Amino acid sequence: MIHAVLFDMDGVITDTEKYYNRSWPMAFHEFGYKDFTREDALLQRSLNHHDAQILWQGRFGDDFCFETVHKRNTEIVLKMMEEEGIEKKPGVPELLSYLKKEGIKSAVVTATKYDRAVKRLEAVGLADSFDTIVSASMVKIGKPHPDVYLFACEQIGEKPEDCIAIEDSPNGLRSASSAGCKTIMVPDLTGPTPDLEEIIYDWAPSLTDVIPIIENMQ
Secondary structure, three states, X not given: OOOEEEEOOEOOOEOOHHHHHHHHHHHHHHOOOOOOOHHHHXXXXXXXXXXXXXXXXXXXXXXXXXXXXXXXXXXXXXXXXHHHOOOEOOOHHHXXXXXXXXXXXXXXXXXXXXXXXXXXXXXXXXOOOOOEEEEHHHOOOOOOOOHHHHHHHHHHOOOHHHEEEEEOOHHHHHHHHHHOOEEEEOOOOOOOOHHHOOOOOEEOXXXXXXXXXXXXXX
């Protein structure tokens, strides 16, 4: 039985991952890392700061400072969202309505800082639609490590094995899977790949398509 559904936010609830895919190359380029591409930006999805520092230091050298680039990226991406707006992903209302009807709990589990997450959810009218909102800033280390999903399960009073985690990125899927949650990938910028087969319970083209998967698990 599934007792709760845990949602990643950027790329799953809000159509905002596309902004990061544009902003990360811009930020890296400003500091002279001109060969950083949008393909590289895909690796950055939901990646915690410590692991990001190690990843890019290995490529750009020991003097690379992720925090400096991250700060600039945040400025760029927030401006993009302010100017271009934030929309929710298709199927969010339908899935949330189904969960409420079935008495299944819901939570947001995001790599984004809590206050920014709330603002984005407010922008799409969903801030009060979940039982709780959990940010990776609330735990020692974020995705792809399991901490944030384990903490979310504690907050809603459910065991990980009784929870579904909906994610769009490899880092998010690895985080949820290592915590013991059943993972469903709803692709945004990239789809399921062979290296993710062992950690994905199922995948769906949209959030609406998640409903029959949950029904079959009950």
